[in-house]
Amino acid sequence: MDWKEQLPNGIKKYAYDFFKEELDKLYHPELIVLPLTKEGEKEREWLINYQHDDDGNLIHQSILRYGAEEKNFEYKGDAFLAILINND
Numbered sequence: 001m002d003w004k005e006q007l008p009n010g011i012k013k014y015a016y017d018f019f020k021e022e023l024d025k026l027y028h029p030e031l032i033v034l035p036l037t038k039e040g041e042k043e044r045e046w047l048i049n050y051q052h053d054d055d056g057n058l059i060h061q062s063i064l065r066y067g068a069e070e071k072n073f074e075y076k077g078d079a080f081l082a083i084l085i086n087n088d
Contacts, residue, residue, distance in 0.1 A: 003039035011075050015082050018073060028087035032063070036072070036079045044070075044081065 015033045016023065023029040032047065034040035048068075051060035067086040072079055 003035055003037065003043050006035040006037055006039065007033060008076060011080065014075055015073065019071070019082060019084060022084055026084065026086040030085040030087055032083040032085065034081045034083070036081055040081065044083070047083070
């Protein structure tokens with residue numbers, strides 16, 4: 001199962017509302033919500049690391065380049081990871 005399929009309906013809005021005060025302090029905020037599963041952890045690792053193709057060309061910049069904070073939270077009894085990103 002894809003990690004996106006593991007996110008229940010309404011979780012993104014809940015997370016935005018839950019972290020609104022912190023997101024409002026960021027210059028260009030972005031919020032990523034991941035399930036705390038193996039699939040979610042794989043996506044987290046991909047997001048926080050720089051990714052290169054076989055020729056060494058950069059294909060993805062780390063979301064940590066301008067600053068990010070990770071926070072666990074619960075929604076309807078399940079645990080999730082919110083990554084609050086500052087996109088300067």
